[in-house]
Amino acid sequence: MIVHSLTPAHYTTARHRPAMRTDRAQIHGFADDNAIRKRALATCQCAQVGISIYWRGAVPNVWLPCVPTGTRTRIQLTMITIHHSPLSRSTRVVWFCEETGIDYRLETVEMFSAAMKRPEYLAINPLGKVPTIEDDGFVLWETGAILQYLDAKYGHGQLIPAAHTREGALARQWMEYGENPLTVIMGEIVAHGGALPETRRIPALVDRGSDIAGELVDVVEAALEETSWILGDDFSAADIMLVFGMMIADHLGYVTDNTPRLRAYLDRAMARPAFQKAVAL
Incomplete structure (x- = not known):
């Protein structure tokens, strides 16, 4: 631990x-x-x-x-526990906690390892994936749900505007987009293109993802036309959700000279001290 x-x-x-x-x-x-x-x-x-x-x-x-x-x-005198695999979706939760100052500790589990399928881990996350958090006996998984819970309970709306506001609705729109389709499609290209054991790969998912990945990136490029962050001048949890997927897109070569705003956006995000701390864990 x-x-x-x-x-x-x-x-x-x-x-x-x-x-x-x-x-x-x-x-x-x-x-x-x-x-x-x-x-x-x-x-x-x-x-x-x-x-x-x-x-x-x-x-x-x-x-x-x-x-x-x-x-x-x-x-806050109690710590949440984050079940975490380095450079996975759970990095978003660590990054969020670093941005907001939420106290936490990590339980690290290797991605794609047998540890994720052990009965004791499946008891808290039936999918055998990360992230999962534990907060005083309360267990929660799925990144978007975790960030909204933490922001409401401990963050006082620092990074997610209230749901009934237009800003809050847009934040949740981009948070969802950052996971599915963006990260889901980019992740499938990586996983089924080589990261998964050969017996588990589905080549058709790589073909499907490759057909639409460029369009997914272009949507964010266009949205950043006049703003530093996806909601405007202020950094938010929507950026945390988007940046993770865009890092995969960058790795795959979809962030290019034709997406200069997106390149600058990633550079700004990755320069944040909270991001650098999160990816180092």
Whole structure:
């Protein structure tokens, strides 16, 4: 097991985000609420009154009201577990957590290995794939669902606008496009073109994918005509979903001199520190 990031992530709304990083050991392990309150007050310069604490199992979660905006700040003292294969779809979940500061640890499983088909793993993901997350006993798989869950519960909508807004609808549109058809088609070309054992390859999927891959790339090239990111000026989870598929497209030679906006888009995304951290794990 690889354990990553023992520093708790701290959350506020977008209107107010004080610097609140501290060592997990400074909060985790306190035996009584008063000690937690004292540490929380020392941690957040803007928190002055009304600290409330609730317990999930043996680990406290602390809510701090932020003055003067009146918004609440949550210190995440529990870690989600991400079942992860390097440079696979689960990289999106790691990248998302790095962007938002969500505390996590990794359980690494080799792609296409027998470990993915062990009974204990199939018990949490019946498909025997990644990503899967565990959050205090709650299990979830499928990347898009995971990102929406994490953003709603821990990210306060940092990277996925509210579903009832036009921006939220567009975010979900591009998140879905980033997985299927984009990543599905590009992934089939790679997998059935050589990554899978020969006995499992289906050549017809390579032929089908090759016929439409260029069109899928051109759709994103056109959408980036006047924007830095797929939703405009702000980076979002839709970019995380798209970039993974576009990296495969680039590997296959579909990102060319004829798609200059897409090349610049990938360069911007891959220069982000959170991306670089995620792909290194």
